[in-house]
Amino acid sequence: MKILIISHNSFSTFQSMGKTFCSLFSAFQRRELCQFYIYPTIPDVNACNSYYRITDRDVLHFFKKFKVYGKEIKINPASNLNHKLFENRNDESFYRNKKNRSAFRSLARDFLWTITPWFNGSLREWLRKEQITHIFIAPGGYKFIYNIALKCSRFLNVPIVTYVCDEYFFTSPQKGIVDKIKDILLKRKMKQLMSKTSLIVTISEELKNIYEPYFKKPTKVIMTGTSFPIASVPLQRGTIKELTYMGNIRCNRYISLCDIGDALDEINKEYNKNYSLNIYSGENDEGILNELRKRKSIKLNGFISGDKFRQVFYSAQCLLHVEAFDKKSIDLVKNSISTKIADSLGSGILLLAYGPSQIASMEHLRRNNCAVLVDNKDKLKNTLFKIVSMSESDRSVIISNALATANIYHDANTNGTELLNAIAEI
Structure with a gap:
């Protein structure tokens, strides 16, 4: 063959x-x-x-x-x-x-x-x-x-x-x-x-x-299967102070990332904190990048690969997946499940997903109770505050479900x- x-x-x-x-x-x-x-x-x-x-x-x-x-x-x-x-x-x-x-x-x-x-x-x-x-x-x-x-x-x-x-x-x-x-x-x-x-x-x-x-x-x-071995137990991360997003920010995903940046900026200002969102992407469109730069909590990093990618991925405190909310973007991904989700679920690290409830990626995560989900911009600030305040034991329950899901499907x-x-x- x-x-x-x-x-x-x-x-x-x-x-x-x-x-x-x-x-x-x-x-x-x-x-x-x-x-x-x-x-x-x-x-x-x-x-x-x-x-x-x-x-x-x-x-x-x-x-x-x-x-x-x-x-x-x-x-x-x-x-x-x-x-x-x-x-x-x-x-x-x-x-x-x-x-x-x-x-x-x-x-x-x-x-x-x-x-x-x-x-x-x-x-x-x-x-x-x-x-x-x-x-x-x-x-x-x-x-x-x-x-x-x-x-x-x-x-x-x-x-x-x-x-x-x-x-x-x-x-x-x-x-x-x-x-x-x-x-x-x-x-x-x-x-x-x-x-x-x-x-x-x-x-x-x-x-x-x-x-x-x-x-x-x-x-x-x-x-889609995982690119890395599936972790055996949840990884210990202590207090979450930053989110990590790695991948493509086009198809209006950058707009959802801006929403998260806005919510983190509000939390930082209101509670005198310094929570941040690290974005690793090869994007070079200045229009998109300038929108992201307007958010103080967003830290833009360039494209990484190989050992550097693995190092950043496994050092993340909380991984992030986003999709856009406009009709055209939803139409494109409504029945698909992002490649990043497989790696995230198998990593042993908490996953936060922000996107429309009707798309397959969000439904897959909801069905298996294996990530923290936000499907509405109005709920974003409260959910982010819950994540940074969440205990290690509460995170471990969600991550354990994620690892089980990865072993079954990914x-x-x-x-x-x-x-x-x-x-x-x-």
């Missing part, structure tokens, strides 16, 4: 989807995996027999060189260069431009991949060499990645497994004309991919309950074996 993983992001220990791949495929041998990916980064984990990459810049260079130069990526897991979001620093401004998320640019990106000859001799030779038996596609909000999976499947004549972890199909109708066109084309392409799919793997029961009956395809729930070895067996049966 040899699985071709097709995705935007590569395997990694520092990016959410990269970490998800490490967990999902933990039961596979390195010789059983290869990956085709798009993002201009280098894997920092030697999980696959081979990696092949074609970036947007490679596709754009067709108009200068009349050829798309994809390449097999050779990695050195010991290299510090591999622990970065971007292989080349000048790629960051190109990929992090906030205008890239507009419907017009999304359509332009899809069109670019449609008209350029990315499926060239070099890629075909690599596909033949790898002797692939199955394709595992982790798509997203761009049509071209679906086309890549369909084209490779036709060329190799192998079955497709589609991984659904974010919601792009059962979403509310878009308002703008360009947004509507993008939405219609994407959903049409999703239907095409699902018609060729042999198995759908979802990240939550909520996603399975809507995808399986609609597409009439076998569907299996495999939740054990990487168990979940990886489930995926291996599910694909082997196709």
